[in-house]
Amino acid sequence: MKAASREALMWLNNLQGQDHVLHFGTSKASLTGVGVARNGSNAVQLVMKLARGSQYYWRVNVAVAGKVNYVGDEWSFTTI
Numbered sequence: 001m002k003a004a005s006r007e008a009l010m011w012l013n014n015l016q017g018q019d020h021v022l023h024f025g026t027s028k029a030s031l032t033g034v035g036v037a038r039n040g041s042n043a044v045q046l047v048m049k050l051a052r053g054s055q056y057y058w059r060v061n062v063a064v065a066g067k068v069n070y071v072g073d074e075w076s077f078t079t080i
């Protein structure tokens with residue numbers, strides 16, 4: 001029996017952050033907001049299926065007091 005797929009991204013939170021906004025895409029130029037982690041959560045479940053052998057990019061921006069104060073570093077990974 002094959003386990004259900006659970007694509008998600010997880011990170012270490014900014015201590016002052018209230019909302020952590022995940023930006024995700026297939027290129028640095030295509031990063032778009034795909035989810036928000038609130039109330040101390042540090043993960044967002046992806047709604048899309050990831051393709052094998054594909055490269056993906058992501059970044060987490062941190063909002064404090066309702067506005068984005070910190071733009072995160074961009075990261076990438078390749079699925080196997």
